[in-house]
Amino acid sequence: MNTIKLRTFTLAVLAAASAPALAQSQTVSMPVPDEASIPKGPMGDAVKRGKALLTDTRKQLPSNVGNGLNCTSCHLNAGTTAYASPWVGLAGAFPEYRSRSGKVISLQERINDCFQRSMNGKPLAFDSSDMNAIMAYMKWLSTGVPTGTNVAGRGFEKIDMSLKPDPVHGKSVYTAQCASCHGAEGQGTKNPQGGYIFPPVWGKDSFNVGAGMARLYTAAAFVKHNMPLGRGGSLSAQDAVDVAAYFTQQPRPDYAARVNDWPRLCENAPFA
Template sequence: MKPIYINLAVAIFLAAATPAFAAEKSKLDDQTQLPKAPAKVNNTSYFKPPLESELQGNAFGELVRRGEAIFVNTKALAPDYVGNGMACVNCHLDRGRKANSGPLWSAYTMYPAYRKKSNKVNTYTERMQGCFQFSMNGTAPPADSEILTALTAYSYWLSTGAPTGKSLPGRGFDEPPPPPGGFDIARGKVVYDAQCALCHGEQGAGKKVGSTYVFPPVWGKDSYNWGAGMHRVNTAAGFIQHNMPLGRGETMSDQQAWDVAAFINMHERPQDPRIVNGDIELTRKRFHDGDGTNLYGTVIDGVLIGQGIK
């Protein structure tokens, strides 16, 4: 029997490929007359993780499959540790295989590593715990839990044959440089309405079938929190430029990617769990100043950003 996520992925792909979708999309493009962005040429050849079919049916294979299942259906399989509507795979696309989408094959071999965020050397386990706490707005499973053991096994297997301690091309989210004139949130909204709202919703809330998100939220109570890496405009711009709109990555200009990333990341989401004495200003100083480009604790149109949402 095929696991459910394959069906979901197919459903998503079909949704994106249907003529109705295409018609809707070109209507929107006409209305907003977006400047056509030159497609980025990318000839980089990336590390190839092993194929699913190469995985053996032994105890190791079982553990790897379990890790993959948790990575894809995180909320269902690790419910105690997830506080929003997200799954790991929502940001680490193609089950953690896709280059420039935080692929696991380039991550596993880079730990233990020093992280500024925690000001200490993190193990791979601690790095994943960070994504549970911030990206998943949840709590970290214990280091020796079955969940983290399975996720580690999956990452280890995906990096079969990758060199240790060498940052491979495609690691992380490869950010476009900040546009010379800065970013523009109003322009970002135009991009969002034309190219993103169809799937992620006009209010950024994503779309559900039953209780499962098929299109994940990009802001609001079920999205990543104010402490997550994706809240940085530069990081989101990198993710978006390479991967969005889904199935049509590498089609947005640096400017469009930054504008729409800023638009998404000016919206409220769950509070940064590291908040200092309930004070946004202090929290900004301690954790957000110097953490790339982000809007937490800034004032936009007279509104203080970063108040959090439950």
């Protein structure tokens, strides 16, 4: 990053930090509705269809998924787990400004971002029955969350970005803590139907280089709170950063459009 771009980025960060508190969204607790509350009729059918698409994405939408993942490979427990990028409350949070896009985007655009990056695939048509079903599920998940508020646990847990990554140590952490599920070569663990019990974390069937999970501290934040599965929080922040440094550096599909990311800040992601 040259001096001018660094200065521009610094000013942008300072401006965001000094913005009035009133510009920030209120944060509320994350309610997860009971499935018994899914309505009867066409709307309820759409909600159920949306959940099926998000939990069995590779099989249900083979024309839109270019790897071996499902949406719930990262959005755990059908999008209801705090700090695993839950979908609860998203229906009332969008449209919103996204720094990676450098513009205000809709929820449909955010969903398609994941299809093109995390799923290494193709976007859904905005007016398709599949997109509407996904939107219906997210709207139902957002029941009781006031419009314009954030839920506690949205996105990923914060992690200390001053920690210096050590990918050599990260490989040791991966071997000891991750390889039994995700494979010694990051290839994941397949099920008899040809999908994955545990998703691949690098290679052709994993997310591409444009995905949020391909960025060091984003991946580390996810790992720290959620991994190993069932023992989230058992790794230190340093271990999480180190293991993320190891697996994010492994080969994965390219994403040519990544060159257009963060147009208002700098040529590449503002944070690793």
